[in-house]
Amino acid sequence: MKKYFYVLFSGLLSGIFIGIGVTVFLSTLPYNKVLGSFLFGFGLYCVIIFESFLYTGKAGFILDNKPKYLIDLLIGLIGNFIGVFLICALILTTRYGNNLSESARLLVDTKLNDDPFSIFVLSIFCGFMIYLAVVGHNKCENPFGKVIISFLAIVIFILCGFEHCVANCGYFTYAGLFSLKGIGYILLMVIGNGVGSVILDGTIKLVLKFKENKEQIKE
DSSP states (O other): OHHHHHHHHHHHHHHHHHHHHHHHHHHHTTTOHHHHHHHHHHHHHHHHHHTOOOHHHHGGGGGGSOTTHHHHHHHHHHHHHHHHHHHHHHHHTSTTHHHHHHHHHHHHHHHHTSOHHHHHHHHHHHHHHHHHHHHHHHHOOSHHHHHHHHHHHHHHHHHTTOOOHHHHHHHHHHHTOOOHHHHHHHHHHHHHHHHHHHHHHHHHHHHHHHHHHHHHHHO
16 A cells, blocks of 8 residues: 555656646747757656656556556556646646646647547657657666757657647646546547557567577577
8 A cells, every 4th residue: 555655646746747847838838849848858857867656657667567557557647647737726826827828728729629549649659759768768878868868758759749648637737628528638648658658668678589589599
């Protein structure tokens, strides 16, 4: 039980970090989307540095864990949603709330006017990029390279319009446009993000296995 409380509150912490990223991105959106996407990366980098539980950063490791790991993912995801919702809802009560809400509505309208298949595909590619940000940071030995690969992955996924389920919870909160369709789309993003991470993780493992077999044959 203590483990699940840890996962929940660690997930909440990640949600807070992502909520900060969402807020700064919306703050810069009317002026410079590239800058905003870079500053959004601060939120994810805090997740990596403090090793908090972010669903999109953990979903790719399903193949390395037992089935009960899915419970961890669900609890962590709930924590993520609570954290990002609290941050965005609180900031909405401040003098910056109206401006952020207007920017969020434009963003959310685009998502709600999209079709489910498009949302799912874009979510899969977001899963790719978050997996690369986390695993790339862990594998890169150069300290500067760790930062670069993490931030580049975030900038790329935002500029390409890939869908991140936790970040979108923040955008929907600012926009105040929660509906059955919106909730359905967020759930679709949850699945897509997980599928993308697992596909990339499995593909990399398969390639490394082929490489290992090839080297053994040479010997």
